[in-house]
Amino acid sequence: MATKHLIHIENTGERYLCAEDENLLRGMEMLGRKGIPVGCRGGGCGVCKVHITAGDYAARKMSKSCVSDEELAQGVVLACRVYPQGEISLDVVGKMAKSVCKGAEAPSPQSTCSD
Known part of the structure; x- marks a missing residue:
């Protein structure tokens, strides 16, 4: 059984466990x-698309048309291609941000969600 790591969604204050695999x-x-x-x-x-603000992860190949080399260097990745190697904090960005923020019950004080 794979090790699970705590993932923090900074936009909403939510946390969840995610296995390394x-x-x-x-x-x-x-x-x-x-x-x-x-x-x-x-x-x-x-x-x-998400922005990893803290933590270690393994990333698989992503389309350069979706994530540029500059974004990748800044921790912007695609959640479908990233596997946690430890505790991670992230901000949801791009197309997914509106849906994630809309569904959150209680945004954190430093939430970056907007209407």
Whole structure:
């Protein structure tokens, strides 16, 4: 059984456990909220873009049309292609941010969600 790590969604204050052999997007889906958009699940559509603000992870190949080299260097990745190697903090950005923030029950004081 794979080790599980705590993932913090900074936009909403939510936390969930994600196994090392499970991508971050799958873990988000397990929160049980409707409306978390998913696309190709293979790193080619860019729907699940997140910004990793802290923590170690392993990333698989992502389309350069979705995540530039500059974004990658800043920790912007696709949740469907990232696997936690320890505790992670992230901000949901792009197309997924509106849905994730809308479904959150209690945003944190430093929430970056906007209407």
